[in-house]
Amino acid sequence: MQTNFTPEQLLDPGVAESEKILRKCVHCGFCTATCPTYVTLGNELDSPRGRIYLIKDMLENGRAADEQIVKHVDRCLSCLACMTTCPSGVNYMHLVDNARAHIEKTYKRPFINRLTRALLALVLPYPSRFRLALTAARFGRPLIPLFKSVAALKPMAAMLELAPKSLAAKSSYAEAGTHKAKTAKRGRVAILTGCAQPVLAPEINEATIRLLTRLGIEVTVPKGEGCCGALVHHMGREEAALENARRNVDIWTRELENGGLDAIVITASGCGTTIKDYGYMLRLDAAYKEKAARISAxxxxxxxxxxxxxxxxxxxxxxxxxAYHSACSMQHGQKITRQPKDLLKAAGFIVKEPAEGHLCCGSAGTYNILQPEIARTLRNRKVKNIEATGASLIATGNIGCITQIATGTRLPIVHTVELLDWAYGGPQPSCVPQAKPVLNIAE
Incomplete structure (x- = not known):
């Protein structure tokens, strides 16, 4: 794609990077076939190619974002299916992230929309606040019909509908400390506790720690660890995202230097995609770029x-x-497609892959709150394909997908690691139908 940025514009690192990405696009349109919003809405401006044109026009002309650009960029799920499909290597993720930061700086959203987004940024990344908000949400359920009847308040209705009716007790596994290997020590890892996940499903990290320690891996939960920054990053709040990244880089670097780490284990694939991008996100920060690159690796x-x-x-x-649901952040963001299925098969599970597995379920961080109607359509499509497999339960690797899909099906849905923990001697997940596993002959 030909670009016409001025030398002065290219002095801005974000613009310069965007220009490099734009030049790789050859207008082929392969991305439209796998884009969930284009497949759903049929509007060229709701395809990656259409958004690329809008972003190019906005940045090239050095103008503030307008209502049209915001509407179509907001509708992007950042599922990154377009990057899997693109034959030219267009890094759409970095382009749309830069566009969102530009929108945040130059566009004044309607009041209710600003309020909703500010509330999400203020609550979701903080487990204590999030737990309190979910407790309060129980009393707001009667207001769902009212919120649904007012277009600007539909995100509030979506928030209340997604809130679980009950919460698990706070897990001791989320507390800072070290979990010793139960057998001869084979390695040492840090685990990301996360922000929303330990509130919604603490059993995921519990299963991970049980399984790894049984396998001889020492697991540390570093003190001060927090949100990876993905939630605010995808809302265009660039500085807040970078502050989250710097904090975690400092904490994990300390662990790396005081005992060594074989890996930083992540159980939410949305977080994994962002943390693996810390090296890029902090590339302009002389004090952090090398440390961030090491953490990402x-x-x-x-x-x-x-x-x-x-x-x-x-x-x-x-x-x-x-039925294995491959989260977008897993298959498109991290390019992990085979490993979860191979592990489940090796552990004795019969794995089914739903049709249209490349299409997003509609979760996408805060998308199912901010774009509830599109998210619901995508969820229903996903659930229909999953249920058609005839599987008795669903496995996936992302808490957002678990929460989203669970609202549309009666099939139990669990994190992949919960099933692996069970197969390798851990407890059976509580939501899984009672089964009578056969003791392995090797045992």
């Missing part, structure tokens, strides 16, 4: 890390049929 999804270990025979052969 250490970041591993839990299934990615497990495939690096010499696993024993599974303790049980469950024989349970599982």
């Amino acid at each position: 250490l970041a591993k999804d839990v299934t990615e890390y497990l495939t690096m270990l010499d696993l024993p025979e599974a303790a049980y052969q469950t024989g349970v049929t599982v």
Whole structure:
């Protein structure tokens, strides 16, 4: 794609990087076939190619974002399916992130929209605040019909609908400290506790720590660790995202220097995509760029890390049929496609892959709150394909997908690592239908 930025414009690092990305686009349109919003809405401006034209026009002319640009960029899920499809290597992720930062700086949103986005940024990245908000949400449920009847308040209705009716108790596994290996020590890792996940599903990190320590891996939960920054990053709040990144880089660097780390294990693939991008995000920060690049190199999804270990025979052969939903941040963001399925199969599960597996479920961080109607359409499409597999439960590697898909199906849905923990001698996940696993002959 030909660009016409001035030398003065290219002095801005964000513009210069965007210009490099724009030049790689050859207008082929392959991205339209796999873009969830284009497939759903059929509008060229709701495809990656259409958004690229809008972003180019905005940045090239050095103008503030307008209502049209904001509407179509806001509709982007950042699922990154377009990057998997693109034959030219267009880094759409970095382009749209830069566009969102520009929108945040130059566009004044309607009051209710500003309020909603500010509330999400103020609450979701902080577990204590999030837990309090979910507790309060129980009393707001009667207001759902009212909120749904007013267009600007539909995100409030979506928030209340997504809030669980009950919360698990705070897990001791989320507390800072070290979990010693239960067998001969084979390695040492840090685990990202996360922000929303330990409130919504503390059992995910519990299963991860149980499994890894049984396999001889020492797991540390570093003190001061917090949100990875993904939630605010995708809302265009660039400085807030970078502050989150710097904090975590400092904390993990300290662990790396005071005991060593084989990996930073991440159990939410949305967080993994962002942490693996810390090196890029902090490339302009002389004090952090090298440290951030080292941390990004250490970041591993839990299934990615497990495939690096010499696993024993599974303790049980469950024989349970599982529909594996590959989160967008897993398959498109981190390019992890084979490992989770191979691990489940090796652990004795029968794995089914739903049709249209490349299409997003509609979760996408805060998307299912800010764009509830499109998110609901995508969820229903995803659930229909999952249920068509005939599986008795669903496995995935991202808390956002778990929350989103669970609102549209009666099938139990769990994190992949919960099933692996069970197969290798841990407790059976509480929401999984009672099964009678057969003791492995090797045992």
